[in-house]
Amino acid sequence: MKNKIDVSIIIPVYNAAATIGCLVNKILSENHVAIELIVVDDGSTDGTGSIVRQIHDDRLILIEQANQGVYAARNTALALHQGEWVIFLDADDDIADGFIEKRWQAASALQADVMIFNGWHSDADHHYRRAVHRKQPYGAILSGHEWIRHCVTRREWPHYLWLQMVRSSYVRQHSLRFQPGRSHKDILWTVHLAASNGRFCVLDVKDYIYISTKTSITHRPDYYDVRAISYVEVIAEIIELAEQNKKIKVFLYRHALVEARHFLGLYRNRVGDKSGMKDYFKANIFAAHLFRGISSFSDVFFFIKLLGKLF
Incomplete structure (x- = not known):
């Protein structure tokens, strides 16, 4: 043994x-x-x-x-x-x-x-x-x-x-x-x-x-789109997990919104295929779910910015 x-x-x-x-x-x-x-x-x-x-x-x-x-x-x-x-x-x-x-x-x-x-x-x-x-x-x-x-x-x-x-x-x-x-x-x-x-x-x-x-x-220009796609997958999974866990639901929505900030930073400054990335985001994530993660004025302003850029 x-x-x-x-x-x-x-x-x-x-x-x-x-x-x-x-x-x-x-x-x-x-x-x-x-x-x-x-x-x-x-x-x-x-x-x-x-x-x-x-x-x-x-x-x-x-x-x-x-x-x-x-x-x-x-x-x-x-x-x-x-x-x-x-x-x-x-x-x-x-x-x-x-x-x-x-x-x-x-x-x-x-x-x-x-x-x-x-x-x-x-x-x-x-x-x-x-x-x-x-x-x-x-x-x-x-x-x-x-x-x-x-x-x-x-x-x-x-x-x-x-x-x-x-x-x-x-x-x-x-x-x-x-x-x-x-x-x-x-x-x-x-x-x-x-x-x-x-x-x-x-x-x-x-x-x-x-x-x-x-x-x-992670700093290679040809990898930024890969990272952005991964963020979309991460956000969508956190939202799905929130739906399954009532006790921490609100906090998971808030976390999803934080990851959306990281995605938007990549999207605005690094992503090559902006049109394709916008479509991919909208196909996988509903704005209403991210809205549930708002907990501050800063979140409100970010959410409005996100809507303007992606929706």
């Missing part, structure tokens, strides 16, 4: 040859917690898989598949992971020393279903840092619904997957999976994670460094 695994770490990679070796070795240097590290190479063409194969450690699992996107890669790993807890990392970021063990100790002590940690936004040279979030209920144990209410009310929605440490039994109990797509579906994962209403705990432990680079795919 296999030894018990405390934490599964899942890293989807695509053309990450420059960074993946360093991150994998840093994770595998931790020896005080039982881990498995699942790297899913999603069709890389730069030798990423070869670099991982050169690292010999029984705790390392490499899966190579044709390019299907980051969310499909995470689903592949989710289907076979064995750890009591699961963490999702990005291949081009950095972690604090003892990252896995310290998170595991905190999660074990607090016995939550979902732990939300903190982190740093940083530039590629580590010259600039700012905290990922500042308004969370640090140290409190609260339900997923309470966390949604807090995040929406404070207008701070920390949906980044690398902030999270999730109990695997909670994932399986609620059949949580990533929805297909190319961008922004981590928002939906986090919404469903919280809507399932488990025990949440947020700690102001800044143990992760999210490195923003100008060469990232």
